[in-house]
Amino acid sequence: MTTTKSKTVHSPIFTDGAEFRISTFKLLKQDGSLYKGGKAPDLGKEKALRIYRAMVTTRILDERMLAAQRQGRLSFYMQCTGEEAAVIGSAAALGDSDMIMAQYREQGALAYRGFTIDEFMNQLFGNNKDYGKGRQMPVHYGSKKLHYMTISSPLATQIPQATGYAYGQKLAGEGHCTLTYFGEGAASEGDFHAALNMAAVHRVPVIFFCRNNGYAISTPASEQFAADGIAPRAYGYKMDVIRVDGNDVLAVYQATEKARRLAVEENRPVLIEAMTYRLAAHSSSDDPSGYRSKDEEAIWREKDPILRTQHWLKSHGWWSDSEEKELQERLRREVLETMKQAQKRPAPALETLITDVYKEVPPALNAQFEKLKAHIRRHPDAYPKSANDPAITGKPASTQKGEA
Amino acid sequence: MAKMNMLQAINNALDTAMAANERVLCFGEDVGIFGGVFRATSNLQQKYGKTRCFNTPLVEQGIIGFANGLAAQGSVPVAEIQFADYIFPAFDQIVNETAKFRYRSGNLFDVGGLTIRAPYGGGIAGGLYHSQSPEAYFAHTPGLKVVVPRNPHQAKGLLLAAIHDPDPVLFFEPKRLYRASVGEVPEEAYQLPLGEAEVLKEGTDVTILGWGAQMEVIEHAVEMAEKDGISCEVIDLRSILPWDVDTVAESVLKTGRLVITHEAPLTGGFAGEIAATIQERCFLYLESPIARVAGMDTPFPLVLEKEHLPNLLKVYEAICDSVEF
Numbered sequence: 001m002t003t004t005k006s007k008t009v010h011s012p013i014f015t016d017g018a019e020f021r022i023s024t025f026k027l028l029k030q031d032g033s034l035y036k037g038g039k040a041p042d043l044g045k046e047k048a049l050r051i052y053r054a055m056v057t058t059r060i061l062d063e064r065m066l067a068a069q070r071q072g073r074l075s076f077y078m079q080c081t082g083e084e085a086a087v088i089g090s091a092a093a094l095g096d097s098d099m100i101m102a103q104y105r106e107q108g109a110l111a112y113r114g115f116t117i118d119e120f121m122n123q124l125f126g127n128n129k130d131y132g133k134g135r136q137m138p139v140h141y142g143s144k145k146l147h148y149m150t151i152s153s154p155l156a157t158q159i160p161q162a163t164g165y166a167y168g169q170k171l172a173g174e175g176h177c178t179l180t181y182f183g184e185g186a187a188s189e190g191d192f193h194a195a196l197n198m199a200a201v202h203r204v205p206v207i208f209f210c211r212n213n214g215y216a217i218s219t220p221a222s223e224q225f226a227a228d229g230i231a232p233r234a235y236g237y238k239m240d241v242i243r244v245d246g247n248d249v250l251a252v253y254q255a256t257e258k259a260r261r262l263a264v265e266e267n268r269p270v271l272i273e274a275m276t277y278r279l280a281a282h283s284s285s286d287d288p289s290g291y292r293s294k295d296e297e298a299i300w301r302e303k304d305p306i307l308r309t310q311h312w313l314k315s316h317g318w319w320s321d322s323e324e325k326e327l328q329e330r331l332r333r334e335v336l337e338t339m340k341q342a343q344k345r346p347a348p349a350l351e352t353l354i355t356d357v358y359k360e361v362p363p364a365l366n367a368q369f370e371k372l373k374a375h376i377r378r379h380p381d382a383y384p385k386s387a388n389d390p391a392i393t394g395k396p397a398s399t400q401k402g403e404a
Numbered sequence: 405m406a407k408m409n410m411l412q413a414i415n416n417a418l419d420t421a422m423a424a425n426e427r428v429l430c431f432g433e434d435v436g437i438f439g440g441v442f443r444a445t446s447n448l449q450q451k452y453g454k455t456r457c458f459n460t461p462l463v464e465q466g467i468i469g470f471a472n473g474l475a476a477q478g479s480v481p482v483a484e485i486q487f488a489d490y491i492f493p494a495f496d497q498i499v500n501e502t503a504k505f506r507y508r509s510g511n512l513f514d515v516g517g518l519t520i521r522a523p524y525g526g527g528i529a530g531g532l533y534h535s536q537s538p539e540a541y542f543a544h545t546p547g548l549k550v551v552v553p554r555n556p557h558q559a560k561g562l563l564l565a566a567i568h569d570p571d572p573v574l575f576f577e578p579k580r581l582y583r584a585s586v587g588e589v590p591e592e593a594y595q596l597p598l599g600e601a602e603v604l605k606e607g608t609d610v611t612i613l614g615w616g617a618q619m620e621v622i623e624h625a626v627e628m629a630e631k632d633g634i635s636c637e638v639i640d641l642r643s644i645l646p647w648d649v650d651t652v653a654e655s656v657l658k659t660g661r662l663v664i665t666h667e668a669p670l671t672g673g674f675a676g677e678i679a680a681t682i683q684e685r686c687f688l689y690l691e692s693p694i695a696r697v698a699g700m701d702t703p704f705p706l707v708l709e710k711e712h713l714p715n716l717l718k719v720y721e722a723i724c725d726s727v728e729f
Contacts, residue, residue: 099477133510142509149476150509154500160469161476161501168477171427171455178473190493194466201461356507357546359516359570362599362646365546404512 022231022243024275027250030303032311034250041254045318051092051249052313053327054112055084055306060331061107061120062280068339069284074124078139080108082247082279085305086211088112089252090179090272093260099165099178101149101158104139105211105278106181113146117334121342131404133356134348144404156182156189159208163199163269166206170267177205177263179256184273185216187230199269200237207259208271211246213278218291231273239271246276247305250312277303350376350389408589411582413556414444414521417563418482420593422452425480427517428567430457432467432484441486442523442582468494468520472501475515475572482567488524488576489533495541502572503547516570519563523579524552525617525667526699526713531706537616537668537699542574543645543677549573549598550644552616556587561596562642569598578617585620601648603655607637610661610726613652613678615641618665618714625719634727644674652678653685660691661726665714670698692729695722 027038034040043051062079069077080087083105091100091109100109107120119131123141126134131142132150142150149165152158162180169176186192187210199206210230214221227233234241240262244255252274259270277300281288288297313319354361354369361369373391380387390396408416421428430445436459439446449457460467464485471483485491491498498520506514526535542550549571553559559577566573578585604619605626614622619640626636637655641647656662662682664675675696682694697714705712 101473131510131512132508135510136508140508142512144512150513152501152504152508154496157469157497157501160466160497161473163466164470164473164475164481165477166473167470168474168479171479172477190463190465191469191497194461194463194469197461197463198466198470202458352510356511358549358646359506359514364646364649404510 026245028248057111058108064335077284079280085249086246086274089249090256093256101162101180117338125342127345133352155186156191159195163195166204179207184212196237203267205263210273217282234271241271243273246274347385350386350391405588410556413560417560421567428480464493468497475518480517482519485522488522489536503545518572519566524576527580535704540674552576554619565595599643601651605638607635609635611637611655611659614665624716628720629723656686663695665697692726697722
């Protein structure tokens, strides 16, 4: 049985989708004023400042940590720079108990939810306070208490997982939804298609948030897809869709707030395509000068989402230059001090090598661990990170644990 | 007790699990009103509703991605892949996501509630793509459990254990035995241990080890060998990962000989792993080389599948060769 309600024609007419032109929703001009006819969401001063502080925190954290990587203090880093409005504007429109399943460049959402600089640092340095126990590369954050799923490097795998997670939320009936972030490059993966199709078929409260930042590492969007961006794909799934200026925090917020209502109240999944630009390199291992021009970057630097938000706050009298200076100085200081402490903390216990593979360590893995310990005891100098581990020395260790 | 075939036992296990816990969900291609192409999920949608037992679109990576998310959320998904041959689009979700969920998050999140069911194996004229035994691919992935039942009683007890287990489990069902294997199955809930092999028959001359549908082949081969006066000890491994080294090693220390058989191709098959471990544990006690009787290193054939498969004659010959070495 087909579900197509198609009218019949008697000559071979092809269509190319050109009739579906998707416009871009914008509220805020770069000078902080609103477009004519646009109505800003009713954020209130407190929430507006929570959003703004998270944006500045993310920017400064990214600046300092990239510098730390360049100094050799950190193995790897990825910046959110240029995309703070897209990430934080959307996270702010969710309930704080809604699940976020991110790709990897969305530390702004965590900052908004209150992940502390100390928590960021512990993950980045993979020390004994890292919730992930030093198992993943830097920026693979996760927080159970903040409903932020631990990042996994394979692209797009989180998208069908978000559909499943949200299906469970729908059955639980507590009014929560899931938002998943991904780039326009990841949207080429099969997992993207699987996730959107399943969400539409099963009417799942999930928001698919695409950060179309122009590049997948070096591959420009023009070599990623032939269509008009990612948004038109929603029609193929019969899904609500909106394209929004990703550097416009008010438009992103309002679009996501409405999307959340569709998802939670009507079980309608939504695709949001946020048009933005990855001002930073893909990662600390990448050099964009090989594939894009300084002129192009300069055009987007003019559209800086943080400055745009700042102008808007100032127009309300909610923010001043002195507050800006104070915030930036405090954050820089905090990042540096916290980094020093995090760097000094020891590596995770040797035992974390074998725990959490399964709930209980299987006998064969325990046997491998015993063999390893005996080997390290014979060659302690070759294993400086674990030679003094309690599993090797037999002395108890002091452990510090907080809520993850 | 009731007489059931393996499909009825599996269906009964799913029914039992869904009745006991409303968070248990069954889904996959055609599992809804139709009850699955083999009917393992018959009547579950009628009984528990469309939200708990449903069809998915035809996309294996989506089914397992969806299942991973559900399990992370705290649901207890039992996802069906229609044939083990079609599990490969979901390989990334299983190997990179399911298996690593707990480890990579430092135990903040896990998908321990997940069970993936898939019919596997040959002997049904299924050709290349309805016959494969992919257990060894997954046995190479820490974080997964891999279980294969041999008969209806085992299928119900092991499947219920898999569903309750705090780690994700791949449950490969020997489809050749779905209707062919019939036996007494308790109607109430019960679980059989994961990670434990079972000694089905004690003997002194040689140990024969297998799992799933191959246990039936072993049974007949051993009958022939015993007529020749060879005393065989028979072990069903049941769990491929983690596997019960102690039970196998203890047996081989006694018999001094080991024949391992599986349908999957010889090279890179799980018998190789077992042979390496057992020679390490039992080196000075071995009376003959550890023998592997496996599928040939070819894609699974159609017309010549009997020639390809490790049938009872091949297993019988391997037993004789091992004893006469």
